[in-house]
Amino acid sequence: MAGSHSQDKRPLSPHLQVWRWHVTMATSIFHRAAGVGLYIGAAILTGWLVALASGPLSYDGYMGVLTSPLGLLVLFAITAAACYHLANGIRHLVWDAGKGFEPKVATASGWATIVAGGLGAIIVFALAFLF
Amino acid sequence: MSNSLRTPLSRARGLGSAKHGVSHFIHQRVTAIFLALLLPWFALSLLLSTDGSFDAIQHWMGHPFNAAGTALLALTGLYHMRLGMQVVIEDYITTPLARTLCLLANTAIPALLALVAVLSIAKVFVGA
Numbered sequence: 001m002a003g004s005h006s007q008d009k010r011p012l013s014p015h016l017q018v019w020r021w022h023v024t025m026a027t028s029i030f031h032r033a034a035g036v037g038l039y040i041g042a043a044i045l046t047g048w049l050v051a052l053a054s055g056p057l058s059y060d061g062y063m064g065v066l067t068s069p070l071g072l073l074v075l076f077a078i079t080a081a082a083c084y085h086l087a088n089g090i091r092h093l094v095w096d097a098g099k100g101f102e103p104k105v106a107t108a109s110g111w112a113t114i115v116a117g118g119l120g121a122i123i124v125f126a127l128a129f130l131f
Numbered sequence: 132m133s134n135s136l137r138t139p140l141s142r143a144r145g146l147g148s149a150k151h152g153v154s155h156f157i158h159q160r161v162t163a164i165f166l167a168l169l170l171p172w173f174a175l176s177l178l179l180s181t182d183g184s185f186d187a188i189q190h191w192m193g194h195p196f197n198a199a200g201t202a203l204l205a206l207t208g209l210y211h212m213r214l215g216m217q218v219v220i221e222d223y224i225t226t227p228l229a230r231t232l233c234l235l236a237n238t239a240i241p242a243l244l245a246l247v248a249v250l251s252i253a254k255v256f257v258g259a
Contacts, residue, residue: 053251056185127178
């Protein structure tokens with residue numbers, strides 16, 4: 001089917017660039033992007049456990065990399081992705097229960113998850129540096 | 132009903148053409164609910180009760196409840212991650228060979244991370 005010429009000429013559905021961006025569309029795309037990003041986060045967290053199991057020297061070395069400027073930037077992005085994916089995941093669970101589909105409610109909850117993602121990451125970093 | 136091409140047996144089994152029914156959907160939601168509890172617990176417990184130093188984390192991980200919770204977080208999270216990435220691969224990678232290779236990698240990587248995480252937690256727990 002894929003190699004057949006007549007099949008390849010069939011019209012395609014409009015792709016991303018033709019749509020006006022609206023918040024419910026953005027939150028859906030961010031949810032998937034954040035989930036993919038958290039794949040790297042899971043690897044970093046597993047690496048942290050390995051460093052912990054390998055003793056104080058490797059643990060301090062690993063933490064040294066994580067707390068370097070680039071390390072902190074990556075950690076902040078992953079923390080924001082985790083907070084956002086968590087908040088929007090709860091929004092999806094509410095949708096699974098059949099509630100919150102009204103356009104105004106869905107738009108408001110969409111903005112709320114974006115705010116929750118940024119705010120959650122700031123709170124986690126504040127706690128990490130205060131304690 | 133009489134026009135349906137589905138047999139009464141297939142309708143009773145309710146597994147559809149892909150043969151797994153709604154298990155992928157349900158597993159993703161069930162792991163999501165537990166992760167919504169485990170991840171905030173893990174982050175807040177570490178942030179509030181340790182200073183992030185090796186000694187403090189080792190002491191924290193020496194508590195059975197904390198070690199078990201961290202292992203549960205790793206296993207639940209990595210399974211949820213695998214289910215999610217599977218959908219992404221099936222959506223975007225259409226070449227059969229590339230898709231198969233990606234799906235195999237998406238099975239191997241979470242499995243490897245899960246074993247490494249649990250063994251590391253066990254080692255820290257026993258040594259603490």
